[in-house]
Amino acid sequence: MSDVFRYRLVLVVLAATTAVLFLLSLTVGPAAIGFRDSIAALFSDQRDAIALIMREIRLPRALLGLTIGATLGLCGAALQGYLRNPLAEPALIGVSASASLGAVLAIYTGFSALFPLGLPLAALAGAVAAVIVVQALAGGRGGALTIILAGVAVSSFAGAMTSLALNLSSNPYAALEIVFWMLGSLADRSMTHVWLAAPFMLASWIMLGLLGRALDLLTLGGDAAQTMGVDMRRVQLMAVLGTAASVGAATAVAGAIGFVGLVVPHILRPLVGARPSRLLAASALGGASMLLAADILVRVIAPGRDLKLGVVTAIVGAPFFLWLVWRTRRKLA
Template sequence: MTTPAPAPPAPRHRLLMPLLLILLLAAGAGSLALGPVALPAGRILAAMTGEGDAIARTILFDLRLPRTIIGLMVGAMLGLAGAVLQGYLRNPLAEPSVLGTSNAAALGAVAALYYGLASLHPAMLPLLAIAGAMLSLLLLFLLAGRSESALSLILAGIALSTLAVAGTSLALNLSPNPFAAMEIMNWLMGSLENRSAEHIWIALPCILPGMALLLWDGHALDALSLGEDGARSLGVDLRRTRMRMLLGVAIGVGGAVAISGAIGFIGLIVPHIVRPLTDRSPSAILLPSMLGGAALLTLADIAVRLIPTGNELKLGVVTAFLGVPIFLFHLLRERRIW
């Protein structure tokens, strides 16, 4: 008599996705309502129906709504990219910068600021950032060659990331005036301030295809947990999987960094937060990481607006202060499992 195959392990917390959706909705609503000028629910509803005052409509539709949508998109992209890279590379420290994508996108944006191209049109900065991410993808393929090993990608990514950081530092060192250097530094610290609907339409054609490519290979990531040989024996085409993963990271993260600046730690810590609440398979943390990244970045952006300071804090600074203690807590809690 044949013994039936064991059922796959059930998620540890079945309410994870509903709770993340509730948190996401709460973060989005809070982003619309909270800020230097608080908007009560009644005033928001009146503005949405066209009956509110002009000030409320301007704050809601011109300032906060684009900022909220961008925060949700960027956070979702970074969280998903971090989860995919940690699964593909089988490295708990992997995040978009490990392949040099985010740093190359940042270098492209810095070039737009350094040469004054950003002042020609608002789309120039994000377009050059996306171009930098795509160039890093091309170089990554050239450096990694035909190797299907994750180690080859990591080593090539580290080389590209280091080169991009060096280029950014060179631009700061040779900046023609202090104002240009200050503009570059402000962008590198990351922010969603003064974003408009135009930025949404610039990033959306990159982020949506990037997400689709990264969500495509969930089962391949599970197979890769057995190693390259094990995944190949299960019928996984490692070359096509790598191609889709690299394209998804380069296109999606390039589009996200292009409009938000350099924001770290989201792609690193969010998969660690949701992993203990799942069955720990790489595919099981993809959607939770996407939702968790969107919620966490939006909540961090709310904190940026509410913390009383003379100048608004940069979002990258806040995510770093939030990320380090969360990451250390989960590191101490999960180190025996890894």
């Protein structure tokens, strides 16, 4: 089997899996609605209870699971290719932690209670601040190591400020809301959240998708890539801005969801070959499938307990990543 045929086969399988999981996400829930009735209500002109459940609850949740999962998988693959670091993930450049800090400040100050979109907008502002600081610290000619160090510094500061807000919160309900939001969830989201995050995600997908050739050449080393016409400053800017825009938007509407951008590229890399450009589309589909599956599990395992999505992805992702580390060590031994 040729590499091209295997790559196309992997994309077809991932696309089919994502489509099936998207349909399941639309039809699975505590309301006992049949599959045919669910789909019919989604496209009908009626305004009954079933149609409202499908359009106002399940459709936004499924769309966010699809787009946020694709974003996390794509950004993880792009960062691992650009930084040439298999441990790279979207949280590495500080965007997730800073977006979380923005949301925490909105809850802590009561801004989210006064303005319905205050929380996601504050989270987006935190993400913007993070990318500005990372770019300023790294500079136009900063290499991969500089980006990583700047991201770690921003993440550490944002995490410390988040802990400080929790520590100083005099309202136990606000502290509980902060903790629950940071665990990540797609519950109780509306189409407003979808329209808020979608433009940032789409712009990011285009930016990161254009980096395919540059990422392939970067496997030869930064100096070799530059001699072959790769503009390292442009690549750095597109990788950081693309990741910040989409991950910031994802965190703004769903909270912090980890391990998707780290684990999915590792799972798919052996299946698509050594070319980072091929991993981009595969990781986007794989991330969408993983997050949709995790969200379905949340609704099936504990429908009445509001199990958080970030908890499920960590429970599934952390042991699998440990297994990957163990398998890698055995190969190197």
